[in-house]
Amino acid sequence: MDRFIPLSIPNFEGNEKKYVNDALDQGWVSTGGAYITKLERAMAAFLGVENTAACQSGTSALHLSLVEAGVKPGDVVLVPPLTFIAAVNPVKYQFATPVFIDCDDSFCMDPQKLKAFCEEACTWDGITLTHNGAAVKAIVVVHVFGNMADMEAIMDIAEAYGVKVIEDATEALGTKYTEGCYAGRYAGTIGDFGCFSFNGNKIITTGGGGAVTARASSTVDHIRFLSTQAKTDPHYYIHDEVGYNYRMTNLQAALGVAQMEELPEFIRRKQRNYELYKELFQGFAYGTLMPFRAGTDSNKWFYSLCIDRSRITASMREIIVALHGKGIETRAIWGLINEQKPYENEETYKLEKAPYYADRILNIPSSTQITEDEIRYVTDEVKQLLRSLADG
Incomplete structure (x- = not known):
């Protein structure tokens, strides 16, 4: 690697x-x-x-x-x-x-x-x-x-x-x-x-x-x-x-x-890197970079790609493992807490979007040290993998 x-x-x-x-x-x-x-x-x-x-x-x-x-x-x-x-x-x-x-x-x-x-x-x-x-x-x-x-x-x-x-x-x-x-x-x-x-x-x-x-x-x-x-x-x-x-x-x-002395600079980098990812994923057919709430100035801590499940049926684990093989660490959004053993008998109320996103969100690299070249590499590899999974 x-x-x-x-x-x-x-x-x-x-x-x-x-x-x-x-x-x-x-x-x-x-x-x-x-x-x-x-x-x-x-x-x-x-x-x-x-x-x-x-x-x-x-x-x-x-x-x-x-x-x-x-x-x-x-x-x-x-x-x-x-x-x-x-x-x-x-x-x-x-x-x-x-x-x-x-x-x-x-x-x-x-x-x-x-x-x-x-x-x-x-x-x-x-x-x-x-x-x-x-x-x-x-x-x-x-x-x-x-x-x-x-x-x-x-x-x-x-x-x-x-x-x-x-x-x-x-x-x-x-x-x-x-x-x-x-x-x-x-x-x-x-x-x-x-x-x-x-x-x-x-x-x-x-x-x-x-x-x-x-x-x-x-x-x-x-x-x-x-x-x-x-x-x-x-x-x-x-x-x-x-x-x-x-x-x-x-x-x-x-x-x-x-x-804390560095926090404003860290936020600036997170926001700048998100904008580059947003530009690079613009119009991508198999996944959408999720936005942040309008009317807010977010620290943009983590970036979330929402995978189009009408075209990509591969499991999140398969996607993560394949990207790891390319030297890219990603992760799925968390398993729903109400489905974990300590909470599986607890009450839920009208859960619809939580399971929807739990099956679709892939977090991509977001460190403050990440370079423009690395962001472009991540984007290219993610796109290539999802296209191949859709075609396959």
């Missing part, structure tokens, strides 16, 4: 080594140290919010948000089926019940079906929305691949029924609205809670790690308190609540501070 073009890898072009070495020299490597505070402040400044809390992962950010939202055993949480399973697993951590609501063409939760579920499958007594006798406590809205959910419609529904909204912006750091009532607002800053991930393949990374914000600064302070084992008295180890070991380490935060 002459070349290998990865799907999405970290980019360390800036001060990462300098800051990590500084943290090592200071001896602050664990869940205390100045870089954690620096990262939290950098995140808050970028997002235009008052406060953020750095934590261990995007999953821990979601879990802490559910805890803070008051989700208890037996409560109902409305979730998407078409996303990474980590968006839904924390619902089970709280022994709550997920109900899967379909997506729209952005891959994000469909507000029309969300509204229909609340109106047709729930009871509203003017105080609490219930489904089969259980309180509908929260909605987890995932901004998939850097796209933006229709937050204006979703927030109207949630506020009408007093349901908390947890934005999973783990793939959408830097995505914002440019039109409408939320113009200028970033993904993760509109709902009651906003969660971010710094996993290795995200637009910025701390190796692992994540962050969370909320409408009230005091709420973020309490989340931070919970993430450090809810220690009330650091000298005598007094704990007034059940806490979690969910705090980010200073070494991770040192990476994150450097990555």
Whole structure:
């Protein structure tokens, strides 16, 4: 194999080594140290919010948000089926019940079906929305691949029924609205809670790690308190609540501070590379490069080719393996969460587009380091393969 073009890898072009070495020299490597505070402040400044809390992962950010939202055993949480399973697993951590609501063409939760579920499958007594006798406590809205959910419609529904909204912006750091009532607002800053991930393949990374914000600064302070084992008295180890070991380490935060410095450039590259892919796939008969929501400025984290299933019957696995043989790493969109073993008996609501896209979406290389030559190579090889599969 002459070349290998990865799907999405970290980019360390800036001060990462300098800051990590500084943290090592200071001896602050664990869940205390100045870089954690620096990262939290950098995140808050970028997002235009008052406060953020750095934590261990995007999953821990979601879990802490559910805890803070008051989700208890037996409560109902409305979730998407078409996303990474980590968006839904924390619902089970709280022994709550997920109900899967379909997506729209952005891959994000469909507000029309969300509204229909609340109106047709729930009871509203003017105080609490219930489904089969259980309180509908929260909605987890995932901004998939850097796209933006229709937050204006979703927030109207949630506020009408007093349901908390947890934005999973783990793939959408830097995505914002440019039109409408939320113009200028970033993904993760509109709902009651906003969660971010710094996993290795995200637009910025701390190796692992994540962050969370909320409408009230005091709420973020309490989340931070919970993430450090809810220690009330650091000298005598007094704990007034059940806490979690969910705090980010200073070494991770040192990476994150450097990555935040580079984030605007990373977004610029992602957007530029998407436009080149869009130009190269224009008019291609066997697949369409999916757009991002109008009225938004997306970080364009992942690029999605929707394969024409009326012409291509080969399995996604066959397509991925064939492209790997050409030195190109691709992946299918996730298997639907409601079809996974831990969730196969959970309730779904009018799933139509989620299974449609699960069978058709191929993610293609989107690293910030990818070159124009590599993009052209990827496009040519994908086109050639799909044409051969259609002809065959």
